[in-house]
Amino acid sequence: MTPNIERQVDGSTDQPSRRLALLIDADNAQAAVIEALLEEVARFGEATVRRIYGDFTSPHSSSWKKFLNKHSIKPVQQFAYTTGKNATDGTMIIDAMDLLYTRRFDGFCLVTSDSDFTGLAVRLREEGLLVFGFGEQKTPEAFRNACHRFVFTEVLRGQDSPRVQTATPQPMPSQPEALGTPPVMLAALARPPFPEKFLMEALDNSVDDSGWSHLGTFGSYLQKVQPDFDSRLHGFKKLSDLVRGRPDLFETDERSVVGSNHKVMYLRAKRG
Numbered sequence: 001m002t003p004n005i006e007r008q009v010d011g012s013t014d015q016p017s018r019r020l021a022l023l024i025d026a027d028n029a030q031a032a033v034i035e036a037l038l039e040e041v042a043r044f045g046e047a048t049v050r051r052i053y054g055d056f057t058s059p060h061s062s063s064w065k066k067f068l069n070k071h072s073i074k075p076v077q078q079f080a081y082t083t084g085k086n087a088t089d090g091t092m093i094i095d096a097m098d099l100l101y102t103r104r105f106d107g108f109c110l111v112t113s114d115s116d117f118t119g120l121a122v123r124l125r126e127e128g129l130l131v132f133g134f135g136e137q138k139t140p141e142a143f144r145n146a147c148h149r150f151v152f153t154e155v156l157r158g159q160d161s162p163r164v165q166t167a168t169p170q171p172m173p174s175q176p177e178a179l180g181t182p183p184v185m186l187a188a189l190a191r192p193p194f195p196e197k198f199l200m201e202a203l204d205n206s207v208d209d210s211g212w213s214h215l216g217t218f219g220s221y222l223q224k225v226q227p228d229f230d231s232r233l234h235g236f237k238k239l240s241d242l243v244r245g246r247p248d249l250f251e252t253d254e255r256s257v258v259g260s261n262h263k264v265m266y267l268r269a270k271r272g
Contacts, residue, residue, distance in 0.1 A: 018045025018106040018130070021099050024073070025112035026054025027088050028135070029153070031063040036156035037134055038071060041109050044132055044149075049099060051076055053092040089116045096120055100127060107132060110147070113139040121146035133227075150228040194234055196249065198226065203250075203269055212253065215240055215265040243267050 022041060041047050050073045054061040057079075068075050076095070078088045099105060100123075107130030110117055114135075121131045121143060133139070133147035137154055144150040199222075206213040206221040219239050222229045236242035243250045243265070253266045 019104060020045040020047045020107050020109055020130075020132075021049040021096070021105050022047040022051070022073075022109040023049075023092055023096055023111065024052040025088060025092060025110075025114060025117070026052050026056070026061045026064050028113045029111045030136075030157070031067055033153045033156045034064075034067050034071060034073075037111065037153065040134070040151055040156060041132070044109070044130070045106060047109065049105075050074060051095065053078055053088045053095075055079055055088070089114065093117070093120050096124070100124060100129070106130060107148075109134065111135070111153075112143075115140035115143050118143045118146045144228045147227050149223060151230060152228065152233070155230060155232045191235075192233060195229075198229075200249065200269060203267065207268060212266040212268050215243065215267060218267060240265055 020041065038047070050071070052064060052068065052073050053076045054064070056062065056065060056075055056077055064075075067073065076091060078091045080087055096108060096110075097120075099108075108124050109132045110121060111134045118140075121133065124131050125146070125148070130149075131147045133143060133150040134153055134156075135143070135150070137152055139150070139152075202221050202225060203213055203218060206218045208214075222239075231237070231239045231242040234242060236245055243252060247270070249270055250267045251270055254263045255266055256263050
């Protein structure tokens with residue numbers, strides 16, 4: 001069965017009690033983002049296992065030490081068997097497979113920028129588990145696409161960095177600040193071009209017979225086609241803010257949910 005990750009693009013989850021295994025490659029991850037990363041993981045479920053792999057006797061991994069007890073992360077010490085070979089990867093992969101076969105988890109969070117974990121992500125998906133990847137912008141596309149969702153850690157680091165305006169350049173009354181939502185800070189991440197063509201094609205493939213698309217359906221389609229799509233890369237905290245912030249591309253309709261006070265957003269392409 002394919003896992004349901006609808007609405008996760010917009011930062012919410014249908015199953016907040018998912019049991020997740022969080023595995024961190026200390027050789028290819030930055031300690032500075034751990035607090036923001038744990039908050040991001042909590043949006044997808046509960047990290048009931050938290051492990052980090054590396055040689056904590058080396059200066060490269062020493063920055064992690066002060067975070068381990070604070071955040072209940074279990075260190076798995078791995079000495080290098082020989083110069084130039086990464087024994088950490090093998091240990092992390094073996095542990096992941098051991099955890100997989102316990103059948104106690106709904107998904108895995110793999111924190112690494114190393115393409116060597118692509119095969120692991122594919123294997124976990126084959127078992128019907130959700131795979132959330134976290135890594136730097138340099139992470140190879142093969143690993144990013146092997147995940148259901150991939151989050152650039154530069155986005156997380158930017159949340160605590162000095163303010164940098166990254167929303168769409170042209171002034172629009174419906175942009176994030178007009179909505180009361182501050183622009184996302186991306187101090188360390190090179191902002192990619194706004195993916196207008198991709199968004200409009202995705203919308204065209206997710207509309208119903210009436211020509212409208214539920215925001216969750218639209219977001220789910222985006223994530224399936226491009227796992228590393230993130231509205232924060234383009235200066236918007238959530239997908240709904242991006243849609244509202246581009247009235248030149250989208251028309252929106254807030255519809256009441258029968259039997260509740262909640263409203264849901266529908267959207268369609270802006271008519272000319």
